Amino acid sequence: MMTNYETNAVSPLMITKAFLPLLRKAAKQGTSTGIHRTAVVNVSSLLGSVELNWGPGAEFKTYPYKASKAALNMLTRCVAVDLTPEGILCMAVHPGWVQTDMGGPNELLGLAKKHPSIHVVTLDSIEQASKYVESLLGDEGLNCLINNAGINIFGTVEAEQMMTNYETNAVSPLMITKAFLPLLRKAAKQGTSTGIHRTAVVNVSSLLGSVELNWGPGAEFKTYPYKASKAALNMLTRCVAVDLTPEGILCMAVHPGWVQTDMGGPNALLSKEESINGVLSVIGSLSEKNNGGEDSFIPCYAIKIH
Ligand SMILES: NC(=O)c1ccc[n+]([C@@H]2O[C@H](COP(=O)([O-])OP(=O)(O)OC[C@H]3O[C@@H](n4cnc5c(N)ncnc54)[C@H](OP(=O)(O)O)[C@@H]3O)[C@@H](O)[C@H]2O)c1
Secondary structure, eight states, X not given: OHHHHIIIIIHHHHHHHHHHHHHHHHHHTOOSSSXXXXXXXXXXXXXXXXXXXXXXXXXXXXXXXXXXXXXXXXXXXXXXXXXXXXXXXXXEEOOOSOSSTTTOOHHHHHHHHHXXXXXXXXXXXXXXXXXXXXXXXXXXXXXXXXXXOOOOOOSSOOHHHHHHHHIXXXXXXXXHHXXXXXXXXXXXXXXXXXXXXXXXXXXXXXXXXXXXXXXXXXXXXXXXXXXXXXXXXXXXXXXXXXXXXXXXXXEEEEEOOSBSSXXXXXXXXXXXXXXXXXXXXXXXXXXGGGXXXXXXXXXXXXXXXX
């Protein structure tokens, strides 16, 4: 809540305050009102409208964002009241739902447009996301949960970086699994045997999280926060596998290989397509032997080349 408020409401106000002498200088040189004279435009959102946040307009749930944009709208009006006598216009605009980093991943939205069975769900609130998925799946439950999101913050060993990596790479996949557990259980109850056709949780981990391999040449790539967080994820995968096996829910970790993504960089060995094909073929053939036992961590890339 505080971070959204700071970035979306307080910062635009502070920036306006800092630029006020310059804005006043321009305003003194003109007449009438508008951008040709002087204007402050805050890019807000319809989601910040208190009036519209009711009925269907309230379906998209994001308390921190909505509250911060409502505050920005109020601050815009406060500043407008104060600066209008000086000929400085101040207003808020809604840019529409746009294909940006915030609006949603372009490629994913493009795919969702082509294939109605793909739904893009925001993860502002894990609980809300699981409720939304439940409303889509009804009684069928969820067969496969893939926890893919991850970060690798390079740099020196600082507590903040250690904690951020740990939160995103280890704690969040566990919390997501916990929130989706009722849906996973629903699917598991409808099947027999073990595998993705019944119910599976797949955590995208990394060979860099292997304690065993972190020696000699395997230890050359130095990134304490990432390695520790993925080691923790591997342990949590095993913990969850132990607990959910009796219910027929498989839980495993995969290594996607060194992939040409934002994280892997352009020099990585595998294209996204190669990696995804490897991961999908591994996930598709999961069985009881992959659940919590020695084979519960699968390096997809190694499997692909042998
Ligand atoms: N690339 C490799 O060589 C490699 C090797 C081994 C393992 N892996 C693992 O593979 C997985 C995918 O990595 P990648 O290479 O695709 O990395 P990437 O290009 O950096 O993409 C990471 C994805 O995770 C999302 N994400 C990060 N933090 C998030 C958060 N707090 N909440 C929601 N989403 C978040 C990002 O979303 P935004 O863009 O919106 O931030 C982005 O879509 C990761 O778990 C990574 O550790 C990758």
